[in-house]
Amino acid sequence: MIDLGPHALYIVFAYLGVFAVTLALVFGVALNAHTKRRRLAKMEAARKPEAGA
Amino acid sequence: MANTETARPLRWHERLAHPGQFLAWSRHLLWPLALLGALLFAWGLWLSLFASPDDYQMGATVRIMYIHVPNAWLSQLTYGVMAVSAIGTLVWRHPMADVSMKAAAPLGAVFTVLALFTGALWGRPTWGTFWEWDGRMTSTLVLLFIYLGLIALWQAFDDKLRAARLVAVVTLVGAINIPVIKFSVDWWNTLHQPASVFVEGGPRMPMSILMPLLVMTGAFTVLFLLLHTVSMRTEVMARKLSALERRRALEPGK
Numbered sequence: 001m002i003d004l005g006p007h008a009l010y011i012v013f014a015y016l017g018v019f020a021v022t023l024a025l026v027f028g029v030a031l032n033a034h035t036k037r038r039r040l041a042k043m044e045a046a047r048k049p050e051a052g053a
Numbered sequence: 054m055a056n057t058e059t060a061r062p063l064r065w066h067e068r069l070a071h072p073g074q075f076l077a078w079s080r081h082l083l084w085p086l087a088l089l090g091a092l093l094f095a096w097g098l099w100l101s102l103f104a105s106p107d108d109y110q111m112g113a114t115v116r117i118m119y120i121h122v123p124n125a126w127l128s129q130l131t132y133g134v135m136a137v138s139a140i141g142t143l144v145w146r147h148p149m150a151d152v153s154m155k156a157a158a159p160l161g162a163v164f165t166v167l168a169l170f171t172g173a174l175w176g177r178p179t180w181g182t183f184w185e186w187d188g189r190m191t192s193t194l195v196l197l198f199i200y201l202g203l204i205a206l207w208q209a210f211d212d213k214l215r216a217a218r219l220v221a222v223v224t225l226v227g228a229i230n231i232p233v234i235k236f237s238v239d240w241w242n243t244l245h246q247p248a249s250v251f252v253e254g255g256p257r258m259p260m261s262i263l264m265p266l267l268v269m270t271g272a273f274t275v276l277f278l279l280l281h282t283v284s285m286r287t288e289v290m291a292r293k294l295s296a297l298e299r300r301r302a303l304e305p306g307k
Contacts, residue, residue: 002103005113007178014117014174015102018124018167022276025163029280029287036290043297 070149072289079282086279093272100265108262114178119265121171123273128168128196129231131161131277135203136228139221149285151217152292154224155207156284160277162200169193180244188237189245192230199227213292 004011069075101119108115135157141150172190173183184190203220210216238247249257256263 003113004116005107007112007114010174010178011113011116014120014171017170017174018120021163021167021170025160025280026276029283033283033287033290036287036294040290040294040297043294043301047297047301 070147072148072152072292075149076286076289079286082282083279086275086282090272090275090279093268093275097265097268097272100268105265106261111179114175115262117171117175118262119269121168121175122266123270124164124171125168125193126270127273127277128161128165128193129234130274131157131164131281132196132200132224132228132231134281135161135224136231139224139228142217142221143225151213151221152285152288153281154217154220156281156288158200158203158207160280160284162197162204164273164277165193165197165200169197176244182244185244187243187245188241189234189243192234192237195230196234199230203227 069078097119101116105116105119107113135154138150138154138157141147142154169190172193176185177183203224206220206223207216210219237243238245250263250266258266
C-alpha cells in the first residue's frame with residue numbers, strides 16, 4: 001500500500017465519501033428506472049386484454 | 054396530402070429526439086457506457102492511488118485532486134447541458150429537452166456536493182481551513198442552491214409542460230453563475246488555485262499527475278452520460294405511465 005503521509009485521513013475520507021455517494025447515486029437511479037419499467041410493463045400488460053376484448 | 058405527410062417515415066434527427074424512439078435506441082448505449090466507465094474508473098483509480106507521484110508541495114494530498122476536479126467539472130458541465138436543454142424547451146418546445154433538463158438536475162446537485170466535500174477535505178491540509186467565503190467556493194455553493202431550487206420547482210407543478218417553461222427560464226438566469234465560477238479565481242483574491250490544465254502554453258503540471266486527472270475526469274464524464282441517459286429513459290417512462298393512468302381514470306367503469 002502506498003504511503004499517504006501525515007494527511008492520510010483526509011485522503012481516505014475523501015475517496016470513501018465519493019465512493020459511497022456515487023454508489024448511492026447509481027443505485028438510486030437504477031432502482032428508480034427498474035420501478036418505473038416494471039409499473040409500465042404491468043400497466044401495458046393490463047391494457048392488452050382490454051384492447052383485444 | 055395530409056395523409057402522405059403522416060405516413061412519411063421519421064428523419065434520423067426526428068427519430069433521435071422522438072420519446073418513443075429514444076427509449077428504443079438509447080437502450081443500446083447503456084451497457085457499452087457502463088463497461089467503458091468501469092474500465093476508466095479501474096485505470097484511473099490505479100493511476101491515482103498507486104502509479105502517480107506525490108506533489109512536491111502538497112505531498113500525497115494531491116490525490117484528492119483526482120476526485121475533486123472531475124466532480125467540479127461535472128457540476129458545471131451538467132448545468133451547461135441543462136442550459137442547452139432549456140433553450141430547446143423555450144425555442145423549439147421539444148419534449149426531450151425538458152426531459153433532459155429534469156433528469157440532469159439531481160445529478161448536477163450530487164456532483165456539486167461532492168466537489169464541495171472533496172474541496173473542503175483538500176483545503177484543510179493545504180490551506181489550513183475546510184471553508185473560506187471566497188469567490189470560487191461561494192459561487193459553487195450558490196450553484197448547489199440553484200440546483201436544489203430547480204429540483205424543488207419541478208416538484209411544485211403537476212402540469213409538467215408549464216413547469217418545463219418556468220424551469221427553463223430560471224435555468225437560463227442561473228447560467229450567469231457558471232462564468233462567475235470559472236473566472237472567480239481571476240477576478241478576486243482567492244485561496245483557490247487558478248486554472249492549470251486548459252491554459253495558454255499547456256498544462257502546468259507534469260504528465261505523471263495530469264494523466265490520472267484526465268482518466269478520472271473521463272471516467273466521471275462517462276458515468277454522467279450513463280446516469281443521464283438512464284434518468285432520461287426513466288422520465289420518459291414516468292410520463293408514459295402517468296398518461297396511461299390518466300387515460301385509465303377517464304375510462305367509464307374504472
